[in-house]
Amino acid sequence: MLQFLNRCSRGRGAWLLLAFTAFVLEMVALYFQHVMLLKPCVLCIYQRCALYGIMGAGIVGAIAPSTPLRYGAIAIWLYSAWEGLLLAMKHTDIQLNPSPFVTCDFFVNFPSWLPLDKWIPSIFSATGDCAVRQWHFMSLEMPQWMIVIFGAYFVVGVLVLIAQPFRPKKRDLFNR
Numbered sequence: 001m002l003q004f005l006n007r008c009s010r011g012r013g014a015w016l017l018l019a020f021t022a023f024v025l026e027m028v029a030l031y032f033q034h035v036m037l038l039k040p041c042v043l044c045i046y047q048r049c050a051l052y053g054i055m056g057a058g059i060v061g062a063i064a065p066s067t068p069l070r071y072g073a074i075a076i077w078l079y080s081a082w083e084g085l086l087l088a089m090k091h092t093d094i095q096l097n098p099s100p101f102v103t104c105d106f107f108v109n110f111p112s113w114l115p116l117d118k119w120i121p122s123i124f125s126a127t128g129d130c131a132v133r134q135w136h137f138m139s140l141e142m143p144q145w146m147i148v149i150f151g152a153y154f155v156v157g158v159l160v161l162i163a164q165p166f167r168p169k170k171r172d173l174f175n176r
Helices: 002-009 012-034 042-063 069-096 142-162
Strands: none
Touching: 002 012, 002 142, 012 042, 012 069, 042 069, 042 142, 069 142
């Protein structure tokens, strides 16, 4: 399995698949926001940014998958998945254990050199409350699904990282 993951990480297809899955999840988030009229909270916006990080990792990995640039893409992938997982767990805790002392911020706090909420407010502006349960599927709330999604991204990313020293076997006509 590790040789298979190593071989996949050296090709563009797997990296493009990573970027595509994150893109689809971003489109689903925008569908929820603009069509179903669900209000994203600050933690939702931050989790959205983590998904953009995973999508960016897929694009970086697809640029030159057989070079050491893939290690940078794996690092971006793991960092984004880990941060997204932590944010989703915090969001789930706020929803499942409501407390007036543990709340999320009222406004997103992007760096002054990257004010995404000012540049693209239709995507990065938070209008909801983190404690409000707006959507569920199969008895799980949205942040709980994000724990599953970011957890899966993180586990696969760790496996791909572990697989890097395991070179795929070279095949020739006489060795099968």
